[in-house]
Amino acid sequence: MAHWLIKSEPGHWSCRDQMKAGRKGTCWNGVRNHSAKLNLMAMRVGEQAFFYHSNEGKAIVGIVEIIKPYYPDPFDPTGKFGMADVRAVEALKKPVSLDAIKADPRLAKMALVTNARLSVQPVSESEWDIVRAEGGL
DNA sequence: GCCAACGTTGGC
DNA sequence: GCCAACGTTGGC
Numbered sequence: 263m264a265h266w267l268i269k270s271e272p273g274h275w276s277c278r279d280q281m282k283a284g285r286k287g288t289c290w291n292g293v294r295n296h297s298a299k300l301n302l303m304a305m306r307v308g309e310q311a312f313f314y315h316s317n318e319g320k321a322i323v324g325i326v327e328i329i330k331p332y333y334p335d336p337f338d339p340t341g342k343f344g345m346a347d348v349r350a351v352e353a354l355k356k357p358v359s360l361d362a363i364k365a366d367p368r369l370a371k372m373a374l375v376t377n378a379r380l381s382v383q384p385v386s387e388s389e390w391d392i393v394r395a396e397g398g399l
Numbered sequence: 400g401c402c403a404a405c406g407t408t409g410g411c
Numbered sequence: 412g413c414c415a416a417c418g419t420t421g422g423c
Binding site: 400401402403404405406407408409410411 | 412413414415416417418419420421422423
């Protein structure tokens, strides 16, 4: 089972907002490039992803689950991009900051570090476990 | 098909 | 708010 990391600006859509959306979940859109789109298309129902706050906070703050796989975004004027639906699973007890990730050599290969602008990225099994543990889960 | 110009993202 | 990094666009 693959794991992922998705980004959101908390001023626009935060992990707290995602929690409030409850079990029904919400669509997650905003993909603007093709690597992110390919990752989004590779997601399967039931897989989990970290929820990362960019700009404000700059930390992994929670975990979401994919509840609907990739589908085209009917509001995308270019017709190129799509979205998936996710729902909140749980918040980390302690956010894992970008600084902490950069400071941990085991996490140095995360796309968050090497390709900061990619908004949907895969997370390896070991990275997933390390970040979960760092987050107090 | 190359590459310069432009727009967007995101850390600082 | 600034600017570096990167992806995309469009002229040639």
